[in-house]
Amino acid sequence: MPPRPPYGMIRPDTERIAIMAAMNGRRNATWPHLWPEVVGIVKGGDSLHGKELTALHDYLVASGRFDLTASDVQVVQFSRDWAASVLGGHDQRASRAIRQLQEIGLLELAAKGEKGHASVYAVMPLPPEEPDPPP
Numbered sequence: 001m002p003p004r005p006p007y008g009m010i011r012p013d014t015e016r017i018a019i020m021a022a023m024n025g026r027r028n029a030t031w032p033h034l035w036p037e038v039v040g041i042v043k044g045g046d047s048l049h050g051k052e053l054t055a056l057h058d059y060l061v062a063s064g065r066f067d068l069t070a071s072d073v074q075v076v077q078f079s080r081d082w083a084a085s086v087l088g089g090h091d092q093r094a095s096r097a098i099r100q101l102q103e104i105g106l107l108e109l110a111a112k113g114e115k116g117h118a119s120v121y122a123v124m125p126l127p128p129e130e131p132d133p134p135p
Contacts, residue, residue: 010039011123013125014074014125017104017105018106021104025104034083034101038078041077041078042074043074043075045071045075055110055120056073063126065129072126073122073123075121075123076107077118078118078119079119080095081094101121105124106123107123108124109121110122
């Protein structure tokens with residue numbers, strides 16, 4: 001598995017998705033205003049604890065990625081209120097930006113936030129599957 005980029009850095013595949021989406025996207029898209037702030041809070045999945053770590057593990061199992069551990073996955077954890085504050089306090093813009101980040105393939109919801117816990121999103125794409133070693 002290639003080394004994980006440092007805290008606040010994204011993988012080149014993720015960066016390519018963002019660049020292509022920006023080039024092909026709508027002028028009035030809201031996700032480009034939120035994305036730079038999201039990149040700043042990217043961290044390794046192994047930094048999660050408790051419910052969030054369990055939810056990430058369940059997400060990986062549900063995705064069929066038994067080969068990955070939490071330390072292999074980049075995640076971001078934030079609430080809609082945080083996104084709204086980044087976007088000038090507009091809840092609707094925040095919801096739209098988060099939805100757009102999911103639609104273009106930059107984030108995938110791993111755990112819906114509950115009271116006192118922000119939502120956890122896996123930064124996409126997940127690391128590629130390692131081929132089985134030759135016999």
